[in-house]
Amino acid sequence: MKYKRILLKLSGEALMGERQYGIDPKRLAEYAEDIKAVTEKGIEVAIVIGGGNIFRGVAGASKGMDRVQSDHMGMLATVINGLALQDALEAADVKTRLQTAIKINEVAEPFIRRKAMSHLRKGRVVIFGGGTGNPYFTTDSAAVLRAIEVEADVILKGTRVDGIYTADPEKNTDAVKYDHISFDDVLSKGLKVMDTTAFTLSQENELPIIVFDMNTRGNLMKVVSGDDSIGTTVN
Numbered sequence: 001m002k003y004k005r006i007l008l009k010l011s012g013e014a015l016m017g018e019r020q021y022g023i024d025p026k027r028l029a030e031y032a033e034d035i036k037a038v039t040e041k042g043i044e045v046a047i048v049i050g051g052g053n054i055f056r057g058v059a060g061a062s063k064g065m066d067r068v069q070s071d072h073m074g075m076l077a078t079v080i081n082g083l084a085l086q087d088a089l090e091a092a093d094v095k096t097r098l099q100t101a102i103k104i105n106e107v108a109e110p111f112i113r114r115k116a117m118s119h120l121r122k123g124r125v126v127i128f129g130g131g132t133g134n135p136y137f138t139t140d141s142a143a144v145l146r147a148i149e150v151e152a153d154v155i156l157k158g159t160r161v162d163g164i165y166t167a168d169p170e171k172n173t174d175a176v177k178y179d180h181i182s183f184d185d186v187l188s189k190g191l192k193v194m195d196t197t198a199f200t201l202s203q204e205n206e207l208p209i210i211v212f213d214m215n216t217r218g219n220l221m222k223v224v225s226g227d228d229s230i231g232t233t234v235n
């Protein structure tokens with residue numbers, strides 16, 4: 001295995017599967033099985049989960065809501081997804097802990113870095129909910145922040161597309177996938193990998209990002225075992 005400790009970022013939208021909204025239990029169960037397989041190889045797995053399948057702060061604000069209030073709703077949406085993912089992993093017999101950036105002590109542990117690292121060392125999957133706990137941030141920023149804090153070797157951004165392309169592959173049939181690209185080239189070519197805050201934080205801390213298609217079963221295992229034909233590596 002190429003990596004010892006990974007931070008997997010899953011968007012909320014990924015959990016929708018074929019649906020338009022909410023959580024697809026089948027998709028969740030597939031993710032749980034793929035995550036279980038890598039834990040069985042001794043990989044330590046931390047996960048940051050998004051909330052876009054339920055609520056996004058900017059969407060509320062665009063309809064006249066107070067942005068901070070709206071972002072609080074978005075952060076709580078990530079906690080809902082975190083609970084669902086925790087349930088699916090536990091059903092697959094994977095030991096987990098959910099830690100949240102906003103305290104909800106009755107349902108999850110608060111984020112405590114040393115505790116999170118201790119769970120990881122014990123082989124428990126740690127799910128981080130609530131983003132960074134601050135409005136105006138994204139769960140991509142939370143993913144980079146938590147990855148640095150828990151000293152993950154890499155961020156694996158699981159998406160619907162199989163990597164970074166020269167242009168949007170869903171709109172442009174001539175688009176070509178990069179197997180590997182530098183942080184500087186992503187910026188100079190104006191490619192979209194994560195929002196700027198998250199991307200810069202990763203670059204400054206020399207934390208590689210791999211963008212890959214999490215919806216193809218077995219891809220997660222291939223990525224952690226160092227198969228660089230899967231996805232795009234940014235470093």
Ligand code: UDP
Binds near residue numbers: 010073077136
């Ligand atoms: N959010 C926030 N602070 C954070 C992370 C998330 O306020 O640190 C809110 C924000 O409103 C965002 C929503 O939570 O729109 C859901 O997160 P995100 O859009 O990153 O989810 P994803 O696109 O990955 O599903």
